[in-house]
Amino acid sequence: MIEDLKELWRYRDLVRSLVLRDLAVRYKNSVLGFFWSLANPLVQVATITIVFKYVLNIGIPNYSAYVLCAFLPWMFFQMTLSDAGESVLRHLDLLKKVYFPREALPISVALANLVHLLLALGVFFVYLLVLGVAVEPGWLLLPVALALQLALNLGLAFFVSALSVFYEDIRYLVGVSTNLFFYFCPVIYLSEQILVSEKIPQALRARIWEVYHWNPMATYLEWYRQLLLPRFVGKGIEDVPLAMHHLAIAAAISLVTLVAGYAFFNNRKWLFAERP
Amino acid sequence: MGLEVAVRLIDVRKRFRLAHHPVNTLKGALAGFLRRRYEDLWALKGITLTVEKGETVALVGRNGSGKSTLLGLLGRVYLPTSGVVEVHGRVAALLELGAGFHPDLTGEQNVLLNGVILGMRERDVRQSLDSIIEFAELERFRDAPLRSYSAGMVMRLGFSVAVHTRPDVLLVDEVLAVGDEAFQQKCLRKIRQFQNEGKTIIFVSHDLESVRSVATRCVWLHEGLVNADGPVEPVLEQYLQAMRA
Numbered sequence: 001m002i003e004d005l006k007e008l009w010r011y012r013d014l015v016r017s018l019v020l021r022d023l024a025v026r027y028k029n030s031v032l033g034f035f036w037s038l039a040n041p042l043v044q045v046a047t048i049t050i051v052f053k054y055v056l057n058i059g060i061p062n063y064s065a066y067v068l069c070a071f072l073p074w075m076f077f078q079m080t081l082s083d084a085g086e087s088v089l090r091h092l093d094l095l096k097k098v099y100f101p102r103e104a105l106p107i108s109v110a111l112a113n114l115v116h117l118l119l120a121l122g123v124f125f126v127y128l129l130v131l132g133v134a135v136e137p138g139w140l141l142l143p144v145a146l147a148l149q150l151a152l153n154l155g156l157a158f159f160v161s162a163l164s165v166f167y168e169d170i171r172y173l174v175g176v177s178t179n180l181f182f183y184f185c186p187v188i189y190l191s192e193q194i195l196v197s198e199k200i201p202q203a204l205r206a207r208i209w210e211v212y213h214w215n216p217m218a219t220y221l222e223w224y225r226q227l228l229l230p231r232f233v234g235k236g237i238e239d240v241p242l243a244m245h246h247l248a249i250a251a252a253i254s255l256v257t258l259v260a261g262y263a264f265f266n267n268r269k270w271l272f273a274e275r276p
Numbered sequence: 277m278g279l280e281v282a283v284r285l286i287d288v289r290k291r292f293r294l295a296h297h298p299v300n301t302l303k304g305a306l307a308g309f310l311r312r313r314y315e316d317l318w319a320l321k322g323i324t325l326t327v328e329k330g331e332t333v334a335l336v337g338r339n340g341s342g343k344s345t346l347l348g349l350l351g352r353v354y355l356p357t358s359g360v361v362e363v364h365g366r367v368a369a370l371l372e373l374g375a376g377f378h379p380d381l382t383g384e385q386n387v388l389l390n391g392v393i394l395g396m397r398e399r400d401v402r403q404s405l406d407s408i409i410e411f412a413e414l415e416r417f418r419d420a421p422l423r424s425y426s427a428g429m430v431m432r433l434g435f436s437v438a439v440h441t442r443p444d445v446l447l448v449d450e451v452l453a454v455g456d457e458a459f460q461q462k463c464l465r466k467i468r469q470f471q472n473e474g475k476t477i478i479f480v481s482h483d484l485e486s487v488r489s490v491a492t493r494c495v496w497l498h499e500g501l502v503n504a505d506g507p508v509e510p511v512l513e514q515y516l517q518a519m520r521a
Binding site: 011013014016017018021024025028091093094095096097098099100270273274 | 394
């Protein structure tokens with residue numbers, strides 16, 4: 001693995017160029033292109049906000065800010081996995097002709113989506129100014145949160161990109177399961193609702209709260225919210241500060257996923273070009 | 277003077293799996309798991325070959341004799357199933373020019389990307405940018421997206437990037453046979469320049485005229501084995517005789 005990393009380092013310019021190409025193609029070399037790519041999350045968040053504010057009456061001021069704050073990192077997760085499914089497959093012709101470290105492909109996909117998230121967060125800060133929501137000093141820890149989520153995304157991207165080469169169903173499986181997984185992450189709801197839900201017996205709530213945080217994405221989305229936004233104020237629901245052991249679990253799972261994913265990918269990467 | 281080895285192959289074998297059912301799906305994998313319905317295809321069955329620095333070796337043989345597989349192994353696209361593949365120095369593969377180009381990017385952006393795909397540092401590509409574009413005769417189209425290029429223009433650009441990577445060992449797969457007359461002449465001149473600079477060239481060609489005019493040595497591959505190896509004329513003669521039979 002050390003040798004693979006050294007070789008990857010020799011090809012660092014390739015990773016950078018692939019990221020720039022991804023962004024250039026996505027934004028079609030135009031300023032408007034960037035805003036088009038933001039349109040989708042913004043429309044979804046607007047819809048969610050309207051439903052929650054006027055139909056379900058959640059009663060939390062500036063709810064859309066809380067939704068958007070989780071939705072943008074969620075998009076980072078989802079887009080990385082769906083792009084990863086194509087990252088190697090799309091370049092099979094190239095792989096059959098040219099040598100280069102194959103991991104440059106999933107890595108560039110993850111990094112391109114990270115850059116996209118950073119640009120979207122820039123817009124998010126402007127949005128907060130418009131809403132009049134104060135930005136918390138916690139954003140100084142944002143790079144740590146981003147790095148940990150990147151480790152998780154990239155680790156999964158290694159698995160997805162390698163498996164998609166040999167089993168084309170994987171891409172569909174990933175699409176369906178991320179859609180389902182969405183509801184296990186606190187994007188359109190607040191995780192604290194578990195602690196006050198009347199549908200869950202009082203005795204079980206703390207247990208479920210713990211199990212819920214075995215999902216690193218749940219922890220990260222909560223963390224982003226607490227880093228970037230003031231504590232929410234709601235009727236009968238309280239903002240619970242992130243527990244350190246939840247963060248430790250999430251970080252451990254992410255790093256193990258990264259290392260395991262890279263090893264898995266490396267074991268198969270020279271077979272991609274031989275795909276029957 | 278001591279001869280330097282550029283390429284060394286020791287008893288190299290390469291097996292491909294030929295599937296008789298769709299294996300790239302979970303269903304196919306399951307079916308394949310239950311009853312293994314693939315066939316082993318030995319593309320190379322034990323090749324031992326040493327190429328010295330400065331040689332220009334032509335690989336000839338019928339379709340499916342293992343020529344492209346051999347180039348793939350030298351270009352590190354495949355790993356050998358067994359045996360040793362050693363290549364000394366920087367390898368550049370002129371295999372199907374323009375692989376890795378993107379239609380939405382401009383000529384210049386594509387050159388930058390293709391250069392780093394072929395293993396150059398970005399600043400080196402930037403330094404050669406003008407001469408790459410000039411060699412391809414595409415100054416006017418530098419900032420136009422690749423989709424507006426003709427097939428010949430794409431090919432010229434691909435060739436130009438590949439020869440500017442300063443390779444020590446050049447792998448060429450049938451490139452000499454594409455493009456118009458002027459482009460072919462240009463390729464040929466560049467290849468001669470590489471020969472004069474003492475670089476090693478290994479190429480596959482079905483065009484025996486170009487084999488005669490360029491190669492210093494000829495290797496005839498037949499069903500994954502070396503059938504004959506040596507000076508161009510005698511090997512070609514044997515090869516042609518076998519083809520006529």
